Each structure stands twice: as C-alpha cells, then as structure tokens.
Amino acid sequence: MxxxxxxxxxxxxxxxxxxxxxxxxxxxxxxxxxxxxxxxxxxxxxxxxxxxxxxxxxxxxxxxxxxxxxxxxxxxxxxxxxxxxxxxxxxxxxxxxxxxxxxxxxxxxxxxxxxxxxxxxxxxxxxxxxxxxxxxxxxxxxxxxxxxxxxxxxxxLEPEYIWSAGDPGIRSLDSIEGKRVRVVSFEATKAIEDFGGAAVRIPSSELYLALQRGTVDAAVANISTINGRSIQEQVRQVYEIPVTAxxxxxxxxxxxxxxxxxxxxxxxxxxxxxxxxxxxxxxxxxxYEKQFWPKFREGGLEVVEPDQAALDRFAEVSANVREAWVSEVGEEVGRRAIALAMGEAS
Incomplete structure (x- = not known):
C-alpha cells in the first residue's frame, strides 16, 4: 500500500x-x-x-x-x-x-x-x-x-556553542549580557537568560537573515546548523562554551x-x-572535526576557547536549569541521571 x-x-x-x-x-x-x-x-x-x-x-x-x-x-x-x-x-x-x-x-x-x-x-x-x-x-x-x-x-553530537556577529562579539560570559541570542531549546533559553542575554526563538531557516539584518547578535547552535545554513558567512567568532546539546x-x-x-x-x-x-x-x-572546523577556520572564523574558570562559572550559574529539570523528572531519577552523565555513579 x-x-x-x-x-x-x-x-x-x-x-x-x-x-x-x-x-x-x-x-x-x-x-x-x-x-x-x-x-x-x-x-x-x-x-x-x-x-x-x-x-x-x-x-x-x-x-x-x-x-x-x-x-x-x-x-x-x-x-x-x-x-x-x-x-x-x-x-x-x-x-x-x-x-x-x-x-x-x-x-x-x-x-x-x-x-x-x-x-x-x-x-x-x-x-x-x-x-x-x-x-x-x-x-x-x-x-x-x-x-x-x-x-x-x-x-x-558536539555541543551547541555561541556564534556571534559584529566586533568584538561574544568572547566571554560577561559579554552575553544585553545581547539578543537565538536559541531553540528550553535549556539554552534559561542558560542565556541567566547571563543577562535576551533569548530569541528563531528557526534555523531564518537564522541567516536574522544575523545579517541584526535581528539577533548571536546564535546558540550546533555546528551542523552553522554549516547547513551557511551561517559561517554571517558570524565572526564562536565562543566554545557548551551551552546545551x-x-x-x-x-x-x-x-x-x-x-x-x-x-x-x-x-x-x-x-x-x-x-x-x-x-x-x-x-x-x-x-565536524575533519571537514567543518578546518573549513571555518580557513574562512577566517575566530575560535574563542573558555578557560576552566569560565566553564566552572557557567556550570555554577546554570545550576537553576538543572534544578528545574530535576523537579520535573523527579528527585531520585534526576539526581541519578546527572550523576551517571557526569561519571559520578555507575
């Protein structure tokens, strides 16, 4: 049939x-x-x-x-x-x-x-x-x-980082404040808002024009979306903080x-x-490793890597996102899932 x-x-x-x-x-x-x-x-x-x-x-x-x-x-x-x-x-x-x-x-x-x-x-x-x-x-x-x-x-899949247009763009957690950042998931929304950014929901099909026109200053996205929508043509740097995945x-x-x-x-x-x-x-x-990243770097994309202090601060400030999720799925299930994901339980 x-x-x-x-x-x-x-x-x-x-x-x-x-x-x-x-x-x-x-x-x-x-x-x-x-x-x-x-x-x-x-x-x-x-x-x-x-x-x-x-x-x-x-x-x-x-x-x-x-x-x-x-x-x-x-x-x-x-x-x-x-x-x-x-x-x-x-x-x-x-x-x-x-x-x-x-x-x-x-x-x-x-x-x-x-x-x-x-x-x-x-x-x-x-x-x-x-x-x-x-x-x-x-x-x-x-x-x-x-x-x-x-x-x-x-x-x-490789985590979703913050890809930004303009100069200096987003190069640190502090520089998220006041920026309009495209997000998709609930988790990314909360994380961006925790650092003073304005989370904007825009489908990937509209992201290229949104960055080009200044509707948003940056995007939380997986590298697949960046490559698939040619977003590398509109962004100048990527801050490799793992916002979500x-x-x-x-x-x-x-x-x-x-x-x-x-x-x-x-x-x-x-x-x-x-x-x-x-x-x-x-x-x-x-x-990603063998094709997309080399192509982006050759095209002039600046890759900004967070130090351990930034990673620790991000995890600390985002604790409320994790707590909200634990409340949703249940205390026992949520705590065990996080422990397993972090390698703290077996």
Missing amino acids: KIDRRSILTGTAALSASAAFGLSMKAARAEATTLTGVTYLPPAYEDLAYGSQGFVDYVNENSAGVVNIDFYDSGRLLSADEQLPALRAGTIDFMFHTTSYITRSLPILGITGLPGVVGPLYENPDRMKRGSPLFDLVNTELQKQGLTALSLGGGL FSIGIFVQTSRWEGMSEEVRQAMTAGAEWFDEHSSLAANVDY
Missing part, C-alpha cells in the same frame, strides 16, 4: 497485509514485514543523515525477507511537530528525532541538553551507549509514557515493539547497534 501524508495524519496507514487481515502464518512468513520510519531532517545535512540513512540501509540490506523499511526524510510524510503524535497513535512504526526538540513532551531526554552536564557527557560518549546505566534509566522513564529508545545515537534517537512505541516478531526485533536491534556505533561518531569526527 502506498503511504502518503494524508493517510498518516488521518490514522489510516496500513500495517503489513499479514497483520491487518490475519493471513495464515505461511503467507505471513512469505513476505517481509514493512515498517514505516520518518525523520524531518533532509539528506542535505549529511552529518546528521549519515546515521539515519545508514540504519535504514543496514536493516534493508541485512534482513531481506524479514524487514522492509519505508523511510521518509525531509518532513515529506510528517513535520517535526507531527512525528511524536503519529508514533504514539501507531500510524508510523519508528522515528528519528533530535532530543532537544521533544524534551517538553519527554522530559527525561533533557539530560542530553543540561548546561554544565553536556560537556562531560559529550566527552564520554560511552555513558550514553546502548545498555549503559544512563541509557537504561532513560528508557525506563520513556516506557512510562509508552515509548522505547532503540538508540540515542551512541553519544551526544542534543542527540538523535530512534524511537518506537513500546507496545508496537513488543508486538513485533522476534525476527523483526532482532533485525531492528542489529540496525540500532550499527546506528549506536556510527551515528554520533561519524558526525563528530568525520564531518
């Missing part, structure tokens, strides 16, 4: 023929189970698309006759806002999503964006790997809402996952293990 946007949004997307019409076991085994997956990210973001497309290719190529994935990127089937409701409704089988986009709906994912935590968590990706205590804790909380993460990308996860509805055959779950798990091993690693090293 051809699946289009209208059928998904009205909840009429079909499951495989064997599941929908109760065909005999012999007939069911004769056809691969078709699963529908989505992401709102376009292939032009090669660094981010590498993992999602790689997962799809891995499963399709290694599990022929068991699973066939119909994959829709670039929001062709569902927009970023529509993905989670569609997953919960059972009209798609799985989704790739950036954690920062859905922390308001799934608060436990806020651990991937907490100021003062994301730096150490990014530097120690094993703390987020499949099967790690932190990964298992996140899944325990997600499953209370009927969802399961097959992977969180194997680690954080995110990962890309593979999410399924728990009941749907448990209802899949053992063969299908094994195929998807193998793909998730590939994704866990390669997604964030490829983005952080093959794209």
Whole structure:
C-alpha cells in the first residue's frame, strides 16, 4: 500500500497485509514485514543523515525477507511537530528525532541538553551507549509514557556553542549580557537568560537573515546548523562554551515493539547497534572535526576557547536549569541521571 501524508495524519496507514487481515502464518512468513520510519531532517545535512540513512540501509540490506523499511526524510510524510503524535497513535512504526526538540513532551531526554552536564557527557560518549546505566534509566522513564529508545545515537553530537556577529562579539560570559541570542531549546533559553542575554526563538531557516539584518547578535547552535545554513558567512567568532546539546534517537512505541516478531526485533536491534556505533561518531569526527572546523577556520572564523574558570562559572550559574529539570523528572531519577552523565555513579 502506498503511504502518503494524508493517510498518516488521518490514522489510516496500513500495517503489513499479514497483520491487518490475519493471513495464515505461511503467507505471513512469505513476505517481509514493512515498517514505516520518518525523520524531518533532509539528506542535505549529511552529518546528521549519515546515521539515519545508514540504519535504514543496514536493516534493508541485512534482513531481506524479514524487514522492509519505508523511510521518509525531509518532513515529506510528517513535520517535526507531527512525528511524536503519529508514533504514539501507531500510524508510523519508528522515528528519528533530535532530543532537544521533544524534551517538553519527554522530559527525561533533557539530560542530553543540561548546561554544565553536556560537556562531560559529550566527552564520554560511552555513558550514553546502548545498555549503559544512563541509557537504561532513560528508557525506563520513556516506557512510562509508552515509548522505547532503540538508540540515542551512541553519544551526544558536539555541543551547541555561541556564534556571534559584529566586533568584538561574544568572547566571554560577561559579554552575553544585553545581547539578543537565538536559541531553540528550553535549556539554552534559561542558560542565556541567566547571563543577562535576551533569548530569541528563531528557526534555523531564518537564522541567516536574522544575523545579517541584526535581528539577533548571536546564535546558540550546533555546528551542523552553522554549516547547513551557511551561517559561517554571517558570524565572526564562536565562543566554545557548551551551552546545551542534543542527540538523535530512534524511537518506537513500546507496545508496537513488543508486538513485533522476534525476527523483526532482532533485525531492528542489529540496525540500532550499527546506528549506536556510527551515528554520533561519524558526525563528530568525520564531518565536524575533519571537514567543518578546518573549513571555518580557513574562512577566517575566530575560535574563542573558555578557560576552566569560565566553564566552572557557567556550570555554577546554570545550576537553576538543572534544578528545574530535576523537579520535573523527579528527585531520585534526576539526581541519578546527572550523576551517571557526569561519571559520578555507575
């Protein structure tokens, strides 16, 4: 059955023929189970698309006759806002999503964006790997809402720093005061406001013009957004303070996952293990370290590195962001998640 946007949004997307019409076991085994997956990210973001497309290719190529994935990127089937409701409704089988986009709906994912935590968590990706205590804790909380993460990308993507236009721009924590700074996540908003900045929510598609016209003085962004939107043409310096961060996860509805055959779950798990091993690693090293940063530096971007005192001060001032998150997810869960992310518990 051809699946289009209208059928998904009205909840009429079909499951495989064997599941929908109760065909005999012999007939069911004769056809691969078709699963529908989505992401709102376009292939032009090669660094981010590498993992999602790689997962799809891995499963399709290694599990022929068991699973066939119909994959829709670039929001062709569902927009970023529509993905989670569609997953919960059972009209798609799985989704790739950036954690920062859905922390308001799934608060436990806020651990991937907490100021003062994301730096150490990014530097120690094993703390987020499949099967790690932190990964298992996140899944325990997600499953209370009927969802399961097959992977969180194997680690954080490089943190979001402060990219500024003008001279002298933002070169220190004190210079944030009075600046209009583009943000996306709740965590980044609070962090910027704590240092006297005005947080402005602007989609990445409008950021280039916003910087060019002076609507904002700076942006909190991952390097992928900078490269994908050519923002390096409008900024003069980047202050490498890890304001917030995110990962890309593979999410399924728990009941749907448990209802899949053992063969299908094994195929998807193998793909998730590939994704866990390669997604964030490829983005952080093959794209950011080896391609994007050298290109930016050659283009004249000034990179300002904070000293340890600035990092410590940022973590201290941002404590209220962490406390607000702990209150939201619960004292015991929140404290344990932060301890695991910081390497203070096992």
